[in-house]
Amino acid sequence: MDGGFSHEAFFYGTFDEFVEGVVAFVREAAAAGEATLVAVPGEKVVALRAALGEAADEVHFADMRAVGRNPARIIPAWRRFVDEQGIGDRPVRGIGEPVWPGRSSAELVECRHHEALLNLAFADAAGFRLLCPYDRSGLGQRVLAHALGTHPLVWDGDDNKIEPSPCYRPVDPAALLREPLPEAPEACHRLAFGSLRPVRSFVSAHLRAAGVAETRAADVVLAVNEIAANSLVHGGGEGVLNLWFEGGSCDHLVCQVADKGQMTDPLVGRQDPTGIQRHGRGLWLVNQLCDVAQVRSFAEGAVTRLHFRDLGAGSAAA
Amino acid sequence: MEPSVSPTDDERAAAQKTGFEVSSRQAGGSAEIMLRGELDLGDAGNVTQTVREALRGRVSGVELDVRELTFVDSAGLQALLDCREAARDAGAKFRIVGASDPVRRMVSLAGLDDLLH
Numbered sequence: 131m132d133g134g135f136s137h138e139a140f141f142y143g144t145f146d147e148f149v150e151g152v153v154a155f156v157r158e159a160a161a162a163g164e165a166t167l168v169a170v171p172g173e174k175v176v177a178l179r180a181a182l183g184e185a186a187d188e189v190h191f192a193d194m195r196a197v198g199r200n201p202a203r204i205i206p207a208w209r210r211f212v213d214e215q216g217i218g219d220r221p222v223r224g225i226g227e228p229v230w231p232g233r234s235s236a237e238l239v240e241c242r243h244h245e246a247l248l249n250l251a252f253a254d255a256a257g258f259r260l261l262c263p264y265d266r267s268g269l270g271q272r273v274l275a276h277a278l279g280t281h282p283l284v285w286d287g288d289d290n291k292i293e294p295s296p297c298y299r300p301v302d303p304a305a306l307l308r309e310p311l312p313e314a315p316e317a318c319h320r321l322a323f324g325s326l327r328p329v330r331s332f333v334s335a336h337l338r339a340a341g342v343a344e345t346r347a348a349d350v351v352l353a354v355n356e357i358a359a360n361s362l363v364h365g366g367g368e369g370v371l372n373l374w375f376e377g378g379s380c381d382h383l384v385c386q387v388a389d390k391g392q393m394t395d396p397l398v399g400r401q402d403p404t405g406i407q408r409h410g411r412g413l414w415l416v417n418q419l420c421d422v423a424q425v426r427s428f429a430e431g432a433v434t435r436l437h438f439r440d441l442g443a444g445s446a447a448a
Numbered sequence: 449m450e451p452s453v454s455p456t457d458d459e460r461a462a463a464q465k466t467g468f469e470v471s472s473r474q475a476g477g478s479a480e481i482m483l484r485g486e487l488d489l490g491d492a493g494n495v496t497q498t499v500r501e502a503l504r505g506r507v508s509g510v511e512l513d514v515r516e517l518t519f520v521d522s523a524g525l526q527a528l529l530d531c532r533e534a535a536r537d538a539g540a541k542f543r544i545v546g547a548s549d550p551v552r553r554m555v556s557l558a559g560l561d562d563l564l565h
Contacts, residue, residue, distance in 0.1 A: 326488045327467050330519070348550065355521050359489045403558050411522045411558065418557050 135252040136259040138292060139281035141266045141274065148174065148263055151287030152225055153181050155261055158290075159223040160188055165215035169194045169207065170227040170263065190215075198228045201237065201244040202417040205251050205400040212258055221257035229277070231268040236422045236437055238273060239309070243396075245280035246301040251397055261285055303396035307427040311435055314386060318374035329358040329371060333385065336373055340380045340443045350383065350438050353419040356412040357387045357434045365389025365432055380443030386435040393427035467491075470498050478509040478541075484516040487524035495524070499531040503538040510535045515546025520554050528563060 140155075142148040152168065156178075159166045168178060172193040179186045190211070198204045208224055216222045228241045245262065252258055264277045278284070278297040285292050321332045333354045337347040354371065361369030369389035376382040399413030413434075417423055422437040468491040469484040479502035483495065499510055512531060514520075520528075528544065535542035547555070547564050555563050 325490060326521070327486065327490075330486070348553070352519075352521065352554070355488065355519075359521060359523060362489060411526070415522055415554075415557055 135249070135255045136283060136292070137248055137252070137281050138259070138261050138283040138285040139277045139295065140261050140263045140285045140287060141277075142263055142287065143266045145177070147287065148265070149177055149181050151285075152178055152261075152263065154287065154290065155223070155225065155285075156182060156189055157185060159259075160185055162221070164221045164223050165211075166190065166223045166225070167192065167208075167211045167215075168225045169197055169204070170225060171195050171230055174227070194227055195230075198226075200417055200421050200423065201228055201240045202400055202423055204228055204244055205247060205397070206402050206414075208248070208252070208258075208260070209402065212252070212255055216255070216257060219257060221259065224258070224260040225263065226260060227263045229264065229269060229273060231265065234422070234437075234439075235312075236424060236435075240422050240424060242276045242280060243306050243309075245277065246306060247303075247396055247400070249280070249282065249301050250303065251400065301396075306396050307393050307425065309426065311424055311426060311433065314372050314384075315374050318372045321371045321373075322368070323358060323371060324362075324368040326355055326358055326362070330355055332371065333373065337383075337441075340375070340383070340441070342380075342383075342441045342443050346441060349419045350385070350441075353416045353436055353438075354385045354387070356416050357385075357436065360412055360434070361387055361389035361391065361432075365391030376437070381439065381441050383438040383441055384435060385438075386433060388433045389431050391427075391432040393425055393432045396425075398425065399423065468494070470494055472498055472502055474502075474505065474507065477507055478511060479503075479505070479507045480511045480513060482513045482516070486519035487517055487527070488519065488521045489523035492523040492527035495527040496530045496534065500534055503534055503540060507540055509541035509543070512542075512544045513546050514544055514551050515548055517548050517551055519550050522554070522558070525554050525558055525560070529560070532563065 140151055142151055156166055167190040169192040172195055175191045175193060197207050204226065212222055228244060233241065262281060264274060266274065278295050279299050281295050282298045283292050284295050319336060323329050330351050333351050334347065337350060358369060358371065366389055369387050372386045374384050376384050399417045401414065403411040403414045416436065420436040421439045424435040426433045467486045470481065472479055472481040481498055481502065502510060532542045544564055555561060
């Protein structure tokens with residue numbers, strides 16, 4: 131250990147193995163006086179609290195299903211923790227489980243991006259040890275292979291050993307931004323825009339037709355407005371919005387904006403807006419409002435695809 | 449005669465049609481600026497310009513009335529922040545009154561709750 135950022139995958143086969151491994155990791159941190167944040171799905175938080183007993187009082191917990199519902203919200207959460215707890219040279223530990231069975235394919239793609247981007251975001255975070263548990267029996271082979279590719283290190287819970295991952299590949303930010311997205315369906319609603327009001331009316335009308343409640347609809351409209359605004363400012367002053375309901379389900383809306391711009395910062399939208407320059411705020415906001423944001427940049431222009439799940443749609447989609 | 453701060457039917461109709469309307473008046477050395485309708489990127493500059501003009505009139509304070517804003521995006525929020533900064537730079541008091549739901553939502557998402565106090 132050189133004291134730099136240590137990003138470790140932990141592959142477990144059973145729930146008990148998960149609990150034992152994490153508890154050992156947390157107890158070791160507590161003994162060394164290191165602050166620890168455990169961000170795992172809520173049901174595991176309950177089990178870990180029980181297993182840790184009184185020691186749990188010293189540990190910070192978060193439900194990853196909430197914090198990491200949109201994987202792009204996880205890096206800011208770790209950033210806050212490291213900034214708050216890693217004062218001076220105090221080492222800090224995190225346990226982050228962003229991937230669980232049942233994640234959609236878009237979520238899995240963005241989780242992989244998130245894991246790769248952690249290496250970039252915390253490259254300078256000396257003394258930050260982040261352990262990422264992966265469920266060997268519940269997740270597919272591809273997901274597990276990706277975990278090996280995005281984690282420089284693998285932690286073995288049985289003998290508390292850290293080994294280099296044989297398949298780790300340093301992140302190529304440009305390649306993440308170039309990664310193709312699945313084709314949009316042919317039957318999607320399309321709007322070419324050069325100003326924002328038509329965009330909001332268009333999205334509102336479709337949400338109304340799908341029976342989405344007003345408060346939720348307002349958030350969706352705001353999110354789409356923000357990416358359309360990016361097109362006006364950075365994407366050549368115009369763009370094309372495509373809107374569809376994934377798999378015909380009124381509960382899963384996808385809005386995609388394409389323009390002539392270029393994205394170069396793969397961490398865009400993952401920095402807390404307080405104190406950052408004005409142009410970083412839009413995509414950060416978008417990430418708080420949607421379930422997955424897929425930001426891409428191709429030779430022909432930039433594409434941002436937003437997913438909104440569990441819209442509570444009341445009637446059939448238009 | 450001072451113009452009224454409460455919107456006339458014509459002003460409401462204009463806000464409906466154009467989407468956004470800003471009007472300002474001076475009262476007791478303060479500027480009262482009323483924003484109506486949907487404040488987005490396209491109108492953000494209009495708001496800061498109105499406030500800067502008011503400040504050039506050496507007012508002691510600026511009050512932005514946002515109760516009739518039905519939408520605000522991040523550029524609109526930035527305009528509100530810029531107005532606050534301009535007022536501070538000019539040594540004038542600054543206040544936002546009547547924060548509507550869309551304004552509250554945007555301010556809280558951005559973690560800038562102090563803007564409304």
